[in-house]
Amino acid sequence: MTELRPGDASLLRKVNTQVTLRALRRAGVATLTQLGRVTGLSRQTVEAVLDELGERGYVREVPPDEGVMGRPARRFGFRADAGYVVGVEIGAEAIVAALADLNGEVIAWERAEVSGGAAAHERLEAAERTALTCVDGAGVARRRVWAVAAGTSGIVDRSGRVSLSITLPGWTGVDLAGLAGRWFGCAALAANDANLAALAEHWRGSAQHASDVVYVLIGHRAGAGVLIGGRLHPGRNGAAGEIGTLRQVGWEDAARELVRDASAAEVFEAALAGDRDALRRVDRYAENLAIGASALALAIDPDLLVLGGGYARAGDVLLEPLRRHLAELCVSAPEVVASTFGDEAVALGAVRLALGHVEREVLGL
Amino acid sequence: MTELRPGDASLLRKVNTQVTLRALRRAGVATLTQLGRVTGLSRQTVEAVLDELGERGYVREVPPDEGVMGRPARRFGFRADAGYVVGVEIGAEAIVAALADLNGEVIAWERAEVSGGAAAHERLEAAERTALTCVDGAGVARRRVWAVAAGTSGIVDRSGRVSLSITLPGWTGVDLAGLAGRWFGCAALAANDANLAALAEHWRGSAQHASDVVYVLIGHRAGAGVLIGGRLHPGRNGAAGEIGTLRQVGWEDAARELVRDASAAEVFEAALAGDRDALRRVDRYAENLAIGASALALAIDPDLLVLGGGYARAGDVLLEPLRRHLAELCVSAPEVVASTFGDEAVALGAVRLALGHVEREVLGL
DNA sequence: CAATTTATGTAACTAATTCACGTATGTCGG
């Protein structure tokens, strides 16, 4: 339902501003002539656009290059420090916050532990504290944060409310986006953790060249996030990818069976060393995982399946049997790769989400 | 990856042409002033756009309204008969062809039976014959067909080739789009039948107000089609929705169990009459269906689930237990409705697909 | 220091759109 609106001349300027800004951000620093070449616009148009952007504070002129032939060209750079965004992961046992500039470069990380049994208000206070510390510690004024996004396990609806959480006590019903907006008095978004991790992988991780992505987050509990056309696909209720709840899929007990007596890391370690029992347990786990993953893969037929979360650190010991089982179950199984990011994936995805909001709303895409 | 291109003034005209054309097609016949009001453009702009469209043959002036106050306004109408599109369903036992004008109004239907065991070339010849008869019978010159789309069961890849078919003999590997293009010497597309049926429902059926739709086509075999954001989501290999192949889902045997000795219609009939055994069998069938449907619903979290195909004619006898089982399996089950169309759904979806191609490529959206 | 190279500044021109205002052409009421 793309609302098609009529355009007057100002639409052109909007379009060309976006084209120019995108080219400038890609290039880092560029001259008018260079920008004209890559955008296909005339130098004069680029100049007019950059003037406007300069007045709005998004672009700054930098000293010209030296030592090159001809008249020195004026050079411009995107002011990535014009504003900032914050991404926060609110997990069961830890809060991870990231502060990033408008280029998405992370300036500062902050991490805090929380008790798995902490009440909702405690967890929220810890999240707020962590986010504020992250920003303050980097020496960035709080009012310069333009958007914040939070990721958490459970189902998060379109408005940013947690509509269902099984793992975190008192978490169901929390208006995450509404509350996070008060931290910095800015726009706020909230989404499911696996969805954000998927976004992070598509942004800077192993899913960069994929358009439709399924991200499976495995740890104590397994969840999944879905990207369609490179964009988040939360679904009607924000529940897309929540296939783990289906009994036949068996994600519920899979992790329990895997670890039983030892820690997960130990099991994977033993399997890597060739231990028969460990190998069998990992294979069994991979099979369980593959059932759910294949349901997702068959439903969506993605370009890529990314495996992330704590257990994904096991690498090929887990990936190889997963690929095998997946191939058995799917007509045409997607490529399977491991996540690039570790603990930062969710917060990084939250940064991307917040940044996307800024790009749309503020820079006016 | 929306390629963002710079715009010169002609971009404005393109945009406004689209806006105007869309408004005109919606209105049927309209005056310049009316079009100006609904599009938000000035009367002069609308006039200029309509002049161009008139020269290109897409718009025609019709006699002014009589009996209204003031100077009679010139009235314009979209020339829906400027071109035509053809949609064809190539099924196991029948070919259904539909000829439609540029408004998507179906001018003529044509139907032919084929043997389920017919070889690929026979089936293709039957399809071609049916399509040609449909067009010829309506008195439309063959060269006025601008695009044709074909739908069939099995997996159809992006290029329009059947990459896997289990039901139709010799069907795997057939370059459906390539061959269909020769029928009328025009652009040709091909897609999976369930996907096209979904498209039809979204276009004019029970899914008109939904954005993300899962369509489950049930008959001898069950298949599913997926719409994301109102658009076809075929997936990487055109296999999105092919969840029936997953053993755990049980769609393979579901239909077999249902019918066993009687015909499906008889079983549904008996269930409607209150027959215990029939009710149990329908419930069992609904449960099997729900497992696969819930996997799709959980993966995609759609706005709506549409049930179509032969067995969907059973109506509430089947829908009610399906809804019940789905609610048990899903965190938040989607609304479930029956398909609006009967046997025409797939051909109608093919018409929509072909029309979409024309709108994009020819009318230049 | 002149030649070369490259960027800037200015002016003329085109495309598309809007606004304002006068003109044309119907219906309605006496």
Added chain:
DNA sequence: CCGACATACGTGAATTAGTTACATAAATTG
């Protein structure tokens, strides 16, 4: 039948945005 009214048409000026062309400016090179 004719004037009042309503509504649409036609024309011209103004605005915004973008492009091309060319003279001018400011560096490096030999």
